[in-house]
Amino acid sequence: MNPSMIRKLVVKDLTIMKPWILSYWAGGFCAIVLAIFGGESFGTFAFILFITALGAAGVHTIIQTIVLERTEMNLPFIMSLPITSREYTLSKIIGNLAIFLGVWLTLSAASFIIFIGDALPRGVIPFFCILLLSILFAYTLMLTTSLVTEGMGWTIGATVVANIGTQMFLWSISELHGIRSVIGGNEPVWNSTSLGVIGAELLVIVACLIGATFVQFGRKDIL
Amino acid sequence: MELAIECQKLSKHYPHFDLSNIDLSVPTGSVMGFVGPNGAGKSTTMRILMGLVTPDTGTVKVLGCDMPGQQVRAKQEVGFVAEDMRLYASQSLGFHMDFMKSVFPAWDDKFADALLKRFDLVRDQKTKGYSHGQRIKAMLLLALARKPRLLILDEPTTGLDPSARHEILQQLMDVLEDETRTVLFSSHNTLDIEQISDHITFILNGRIHSSSDKETFLDSWRRIRISFNDHDRPDDSAIVTSQISGSLTVITTNTFSDQSLNAWKLQGCVHAVERMNLEEIFLACVENEREQRS
Numbered sequence: 001m002n003p004s005m006i007r008k009l010v011v012k013d014l015t016i017m018k019p020w021i022l023s024y025w026a027g028g029f030c031a032i033v034l035a036i037f038g039g040e041s042f043g044t045f046a047f048i049l050f051i052t053a054l055g056a057a058g059v060h061t062i063i064q065t066i067v068l069e070r071t072e073m074n075l076p077f078i079m080s081l082p083i084t085s086r087e088y089t090l091s092k093i094i095g096n097l098a099i100f101l102g103v104w105l106t107l108s109a110a111s112f113i114i115f116i117g118d119a120l121p122r123g124v125i126p127f128f129c130i131l132l133l134s135i136l137f138a139y140t141l142m143l144t145t146s147l148v149t150e151g152m153g154w155t156i157g158a159t160v161v162a163n164i165g166t167q168m169f170l171w172s173i174s175e176l177h178g179i180r181s182v183i184g185g186n187e188p189v190w191n192s193t194s195l196g197v198i199g200a201e202l203l204v205i206v207a208c209l210i211g212a213t214f215v216q217f218g219r220k221d222i223l
Numbered sequence: 224m225e226l227a228i229e230c231q232k233l234s235k236h237y238p239h240f241d242l243s244n245i246d247l248s249v250p251t252g253s254v255m256g257f258v259g260p261n262g263a264g265k266s267t268t269m270r271i272l273m274g275l276v277t278p279d280t281g282t283v284k285v286l287g288c289d290m291p292g293q294q295v296r297a298k299q300e301v302g303f304v305a306e307d308m309r310l311y312a313s314q315s316l317g318f319h320m321d322f323m324k325s326v327f328p329a330w331d332d333k334f335a336d337a338l339l340k341r342f343d344l345v346r347d348q349k350t351k352g353y354s355h356g357q358r359i360k361a362m363l364l365l366a367l368a369r370k371p372r373l374l375i376l377d378e379p380t381t382g383l384d385p386s387a388r389h390e391i392l393q394q395l396m397d398v399l400e401d402e403t404r405t406v407l408f409s410s411h412n413t414l415d416i417e418q419i420s421d422h423i424t425f426i427l428n429g430r431i432h433s434s435s436d437k438e439t440f441l442d443s444w445r446r447i448r449i450s451f452n453d454h455d456r457p458d459d460s461a462i463v464t465s466q467i468s469g470s471l472t473v474i475t476t477n478t479f480s481d482q483s484l485n486a487w488k489l490q491g492c493v494h495a496v497e498r499m500n501l502e503e504i505f506l507a508c509v510e511n512e513r514e515q516r517s
Binding site for chain 2 (some may be wrong): 002005008012015016072073074076077079080081082083084085220221222223
């Protein structure tokens with residue numbers, strides 16, 4: 001492995017995506033500010049804006065750095081550099097995760113400010129964490145699909161499945177007794193249901209990433 | 224003789240195409256013209272040489288490195304430009320130059336700036352505004368300024384206007400003043416190949432048809448206008464193509480020599496013996512290959 005080349009490829013992707021990532025960051029922070037100061041009337045809009053900023057940051061990064069790199073024929077240029085296909089795969093996973101986690105972690109952390117005031121009951125916090133992790137899982141599904149299939153069609157398909165799947169998943173989770181019975185409380189309750197769901201989400205995310213890396217490492221041809 | 228590229232018995236199977244038993248040797252310091260029609264296997268061979276495609280069978284050595292196993296070491300000293308390769312459209316040429324400089328320690332700033340001027344390229348212009356010719360020049364700049372020992376150029380002059388083509392070929396010839404530098408140059412434009420190559424390899428339908436130094440190659444081909452004596456047809460293996468027009472037969476042969484000419488004279492009346500240029504040889508090969516397939 002050549003860590004120096006992997007780092008250079010990651011920095012290259014970060015540089016290309018920087019203006020876009022800053023705009024998604026700005027959108028996410030606007031949503032948080034709106035949720036805090038906008039009152040109930042802007043609450044739903046703030047939530048939609050927040051989810052949109054996170055989703056767009058993920059989809060755009062994947063399309064730009066993986067799918068378009070192939071369809072726009074930047075890949076032969078990159079692969080003419082002293083790297084192997086395995087190092088290229090690792091640079092894409094690390095670069096994409098770095099970009100998305102940068103947005104996801106900061107916006108997620110900042111969003112907890114909402115719970116300082118009385119806008120939402122703190123009992124929502126476990127469910128909110130499940131929601132944030134489900135966005136991360138949806139992103140991981142799109143990332144690994146685009147890496148393995150290398151196609152626009154499959155990536156769009158994964159985006160649709162992730163979008164619908166996340167909503168159905170969150171609706172199902174909200175119906176669980178361990179979640180529904182504590183969601184309106186004044187304090188967060190970390191029971192076995194919420195911790196189990198969070199653990200399962202983390203496990204599936206890691207499994208997806210390992211699986212995609214394994215498949216890509218087994219490939220003989222990159223072009 | 225030191226070899227920059229050495230392939231033995233390379234094969235690669237695709238659902239609709241097979242690259243079969245490719246043997247290719249490119250001596251260090253030479254310019255190998257890699258000629259073949261569209262879909263003959265030029266790009267696949269070059270991708271194998273770059274370690275981007277793994278052959279099903281056979282061995283590849285590039286600058287002494289086994290490919291694809293030692294591709295990182297080999298690619299440090301190989302410049303690769305392909306006609307279908309693209310730079311990042313949202314970024315400037317300067318971004319790409321800085322990136323390449325960070326990757327290749329041998330990057331030569333002065334030479335890069337000289338090439339910028341020579342190719343009339345603007346460092347700060349985003350590459351999405353580039354014409355096809357500018358794009359090829361930009362990629363050539365990025366490949367040359369890293370001072371590679373081996374240049375692999377896949378159809379770099381395809382689709383260029385005559386002046387851009389001339390500029391690029393001229394630059395390549397300048398580069399080749401360094402006798403240790405090797406170039407593998409693929410094209411279906413035989414004029415370009417004839418102009419700059421000192422070795423020629425023909426690839427047809429996934430197989431190497433012929434490979435030798437240019438002079439030997441061109442010397443072995445002739446177009447002969449001959450009226451054969453009745454019932455005295457020559458050995459077919461010496462004929463690549465033949466056209467009969469009345470009593471006159473126009474044949475092309477790739478085994479021409481003084482002895483073979485004497486043999487032709489014994490078999491009929493030889494009216495003319497003409498040298499062939501690379502384009503005529505190329506067309507004869509393609510015609511022969513199609514006849515054999517049909």
